[in-house]
Structure formats: structure tokens, C-alpha cells
Amino acid sequence: MQVLIPFVIVYLLLVGLFLGSFINLAADRIPRGESVVRPASHCRACGRLLNLVDLLPVAGYLIRGGRCASCRTPIGWAAPVIEATAGLLVALPLVWLGLLWGALAGVGLVALWGAAVVAYAVRRGVRE
Numbered sequence: 001m002q003v004l005i006p007f008v009i010v011y012l013l014l015v016g017l018f019l020g021s022f023i024n025l026a027a028d029r030i031p032r033g034e035s036v037v038r039p040a041s042h043c044r045a046c047g048r049l050l051n052l053v054d055l056l057p058v059a060g061y062l063i064r065g066g067r068c069a070s071c072r073t074p075i076g077w078a079a080p081v082i083e084a085t086a087g088l089l090v091a092l093p094l095v096w097l098g099l100l101w102g103a104l105a106g107v108g109l110v111a112l113w114g115a116a117v118v119a120y121a122v123r124r125g126v127r128e
Contacts (some may be wrong), residue, residue: 005099008099009091009094009095009099012090012091012094012103012106013087013090013091013094014087015090016086016087016088016089016090016091016106016110017057017058017083017084017086017087018057019086019090019110019114020057020082020083020084020085020086020087020110020113021055021057021083022036022114023082023083023086023110023113023114023117023118024078024079024082024083024117025041026114026117026118027082027117027118027120027121028044028121030118030121030122031121031122031124031125041054041055043068043070043071043073044073045068045071045073046068046070046071046073048068048069048070048071051069053069054069057080057083057084057087058080058083058084058087061075061079061080061083062080066080082113082117085113086110086113086114089106089109089110089113090103090106090107090109090110091106092106093105093106093109094106
């Protein structure tokens with residue numbers, strides 16, 4: 001069982017990163033009154049559908065140099081920061097509190113982070 005714990009922690013870290021990616025999507029679409037389900041993730045500038053590489057939290061941003069793969073429009077530094085923060089909010093409690101309590105605390109912290117980011121985006125208004 002002890003052998004699996006590092007893999008579970010890495011898995012939960014990845015879950016946190018992907019939740020951060022969803023937080024970005026929600027913070028972009030909710031202030032515009034758009035659905036968070038459809039259409040599929042795409043470049044707002046050129047409409048290109050994002051592929052698997054583009055959808056990798058933080059790594060996709062770094063691989064693409066912080067720009068759309070097609071039109072080269074800058075993505076902005078906030079996207080990977082929000083994703084990385086969500087990942088850390090899952091990982092740090094796991095290290096401090098152990099698997100069960102850390103996972104519960106991490107999920108709660110990511111939920112609070114998501115609510116704060118989306119609320120800030122709504123308060124700020126429609127992002128350009």
C-alpha cells in the first residue's frame with residue numbers, strides 16, 4: 001500500500017491541475033453568459049479547437065510558448081498561474097495532512113480557489 005501513495009499523490013496533483021484548467025474556462029465564459037460545456041475549448045481569436053497538447057494544464061502553455069498554435073495570439077500569464085495554484089492547493093495538504101485529510105482539504109481549497117477566481121472574473125466584467 002505504501003508503494004501506491006506517491007502515485008496517488010501525483011494523480012491527485014494532476015486532478016488539481018485539470019480542475020485549474022476548468023476554473024480558467026469558467027472564469028472566461030461565465031462573465032460572458034456562455035456555457036461551460038459547449039462549444040469545445042477553442043482559441044477566442046481564431047476559433048481553432050484546442051487539441052490534447054493545448055489542453056495540458058501548464059505544460060500546454062509552456063509547449064506553445066504562451067500563444068495559440070495557429071494564430072500566435074498570446075494566452076496570458078494568468079492561465080498557467082491559476083492551473084498551477086489549483087495543483088498546489090491539492091498537493092500541499094496531501095503532504096501536510098496525509099492522504100485522506102489532505103485530499104479532502106485539497107478539494108475544499110480548490111473549490112474555494114475556483115469560486116474566488118470566477119467571482120473576480122464576474123466582478124471584473126467581460127474579459128477582452
